[in-house]
Amino acid sequence: MDYTGEHLLPGQLGHFFIVLALVASLFATFAYFKSAQAKLPDVETSWKRLARWGFIIQSLSVFAVFGILFYIINNHLFEYHYAWKHSSRSLEFKYLLSCFWEGQEGSFLLWSIWHSVLGLILIKTSKQHEAPVMAVISLAQFALATMILGTYFFGAKIGTNPFILLRDSGVLDNAPALHINFDLSQPLKPDYMTSITDGNDLNPLLQNYWMVIHPPVLFLGFASTIVPFAYAVAGLWKRQFGQINNPALPWALFSGAVLGVGIMMGGMWAYESLTFGGYWAWDPVENASLVPWMVLISGIHTALIYKHTGQSLRSTHLFYILSFGFVLYSTFLTRTGILGEASVHAFTGEGSNFFIHILLFLAIFIIPPFVLYFSRYRDIPAIQKEEEVSSREFWMFIGALVFFLSAIVIIGQTSIPVYNKIFGLSTAPPEDAEFKYNSIQIYVAIIVGLLTAFSQYLKYRETTKAFFWKKIALPAIASVILSGIILSIGDINYIRKGPVFQYSIWVAAACSIFAIIANAGYIWIGLKGRLRFTGGSVAHVGFGMVLLGILLSSAKKEILTNNKNGIPVAVAPGDNPMENLTLVQGVEMDMGKYLLTYQGDSAHPKKQQSFYKIHFKRKDGKEEFTLVPNSFVNYKGQEGLMSNPAARHYLTHDVFTYITSISNPDAKNDTASFKIHKIKTGDTVFYSSGYMVLQDVQSKDSLPEDIFGKEGSLHEMPVKIFSKTGSIFTVTSRLANAKNELIALPDTVASENLIIQVQKVNPDNSIELGVKESGSILKYITIKAYKFPFILILWFGVAITAFGMFISMFHRMRQNRRKEQPEQF
């Protein structure tokens, strides 16, 4: 049957280029393999020339596939399932790229593009290692191409094709309106496309600028871990163990910098647009990206040890291999749906074929390197002489080891769903899983922070005591003083998890301060400020800042809407956290240091998105500002809200809020104000649809002094309301005097649209009762608000770490260029 209104050419071209990429990458793999195995230089060169053409053709094909898919999305060709599912006409141009990474196919495509770019650079630069290194990368390209192939092979579906048509995707099979005679057993109407006028749109949470840049950077980080991996495999394969160290090092540094930045960009996105209240939640998806980075960082350090002393070559090979191995393992964890209930992220699972497919991918890239590694382990050169305790390499190795094992512990904890699958268990994450991670990693932070601080002051091989102490004395003393000051005035109290954890936080904070100062000092003390040698120190300063930023922002994070230590809970039962605060439109509410007013909202002209104006006023009168968090309301038939937070940034902290629930969105604006009545117990006040009687004015005793202060008071005023409809309500309005501050706690009767608030209690026990009748249904929102302190230290730390790693990378590249000669120990 012919359908009208379809554009089939782009899809056919796309299919063609996918198949071409697949064939060309397989050919490149084969040719590079032959070249690597060749005994004669002539044979080696001729195979290599063929292989290069194969790889170049596959790269061009991958770019073409990307371009065609972009064309389809950009032109809203909704006859293609991918465009229909991930985009819409109202989607802004800047988010068109985000459509790529919303879907599985687009993510693999992005990964493949980065591999192509890296491969083309390696063809130019990898010289004698080209054949084995590129054989590995070509094989990875073949594996990625199968992921987007989407054909059937002996009944099993291989990959998912991004160019599948909407009508072939199964989505339309249950839509009778689109079938001939409204009969599902009949084919689609020839003009069915006239009914498909818009796509499904991009998930609103991804419509955020961080989502435009975070995935490409993260994927470049993931993709680039293959280069050190490929060098390590090449070293094992060609028995050129040590010779791969120098060329692999700049790549490892590049990968470490980009992957680190990519991960933290994800954190910034989570912080700025998600509502789990932070940048990191130890979610399996986050862990899975962190672990390859940690392993790679360990690898960089052992590689440096080898470069300077000849030690640790075996571990370098192992870490490089495992780093890419964990990238694949994390792909397996996050993309097969195996995480199931364990993750709030939970990307799609594509069914059992995909599960096996990605497991095969993992096996092909992990098993052969390990077979090579263990069979040739004895041949990898190692120095039998023991490292001196006073040597830099001894402590560097311990640091790398601790960092690596910390990664293994994290991935071990994250893999619970995998154990469940293998052993048929039903183990679930423990209670308070985040603390389970924190309580372990805090010690890693202490050890690594400390090692980072002093290792640079040691020399390779051996250091004399006098030299070490002389150099490190000044930074150490400065750190002790500064840590003392920060800990004593910083008010870092995190007693919730017991004193041991709190002291650990203090020690870790002191160690990270030591790391910052010692490394900053080393730039002058050890390196005399010569910029190109400072990479390591700069990166370590940044890393110390990352640690300090994490510790301070987490330990000093405050839930501003947490009423637990405030007035309302003095009257509310239980010890549960009260993290949500209700704001009725136009009514000022008390929140710690602030008075909050929900002023109103406005809607996005095109989308089901509302913006809520919340006015913050400091009680000391020093500052007023308005935050406008927004929410997608009942988006695409999903009930409820998808909220985006709003934050006010200060140098030392952020005030951060988001909407947790709203009243019926149809409610009208409310402009009524409070009417004040001066009354005594037993007096009656009339309102438009009834009257109310003040029952009593009670004064509460035994108030907690830490909240109310010495002179504090709390009055409770029960009011009985008799409505015209015959209903009777009793509400209790309260007025607190805490630490010389008057705080009114209003009460409401939703069905009567009434808000009652005591403004003042006079000495003669008469009160001023404010009664507000809103003209329409009461409009309210509930919010959560946080204060994140010192988050800037973390963001700057990440940037400085990456900057330092780039300095190192260029330094090592220059060294490699200068001496195309044997190892220098």
Add this chain to the structure above:
Amino acid sequence: MKRIHIVLLVVVAVAIGVLISFVNATSTYDTIETAMSKPGKYVHLMAKLDKSQPVDYDPLKDANYLSFTATDSTGKSVRVVYHDRKPDNFEISDKLVLKGKYVDGKFECKEIQTKCPSKYKEEAAKTGGTHPGNVPVGNSGTTAADTSKK
């Protein structure tokens, strides 16, 4: 034996110890019946909302109190109390993961994860967990049929 090997052994032993203690601290996925049989123990209860029973949430009274009845595939049901706001997609979710303890005749819930259904079976199988703060992939809220009405 080299010093570094001793360090290696110690650190590896610590790592193994940490992992074992983590595994021992894990909880379990339970039905209402098994959760009731171990009161006070932290479990992951797999259930869904019983829509025939009232859902009690009024932010004007208390924005941090939600109470509802959950029922599971065995037909048992339990009253759940949750001290936070009502989660997104609460009413339409076809599965709830309730993390908490069964205490004094009710389930004291610390955390709720909602799982969303979608209009097509095939899609439903694909769509993993969704939660307010996640990166869900296939929200197949709108269908082609919906689109065609526009």
